[in-house]
Amino acid sequence: MQLDPTKLTPVVNRIKRAHGQLAGVLRLLEEGRECDDVVTQLAAVSKALDRAGFVIIASGLQQCLAEGDGTDSVDVKKLEKLFLSLA
Template sequence: MTKSHTHASHPKVVSRLKRAEGHLRSVIAMIEEGRPCLDVAQQLQAVESAIRNAKQELIHDHMDHCLDADDSQDRSELKAISRYL
């Protein structure tokens, strides 16, 4: 069983991910409708950006509020999580 782990930034992260989800649905519909590739690529860029921003928000918040640089176990986690930036 996993312990609940909530940050103040989580609602903002969820909002960004929902925005990405909406963009992704648009991309799928655009491809199914035969829309121009330039338009599809632009929407894919929006999806990628929204996901990247959500990921960065989550990781930075975790690094700022959950990790202690003086703790060796936390330093190890910091090194591991920073690979996702």
């Protein structure tokens, strides 16, 4: 299933923001900053990427249901694998 890029603009923006946060984490490490500062920013990046992944999966599921003939058109095992990959 191909995702509709026009519906994923908020996800793209979130990933771009996470990209900037990750650059900040690298900068903190290079500057020798405190461990708690680094871990806090790293956790923020991780959470942002996880949320983006869940939105992508949810959008794909919604699109699948809208285009298909109901839940029979959804590959449950594939969705389960996708969700678990983010857990």
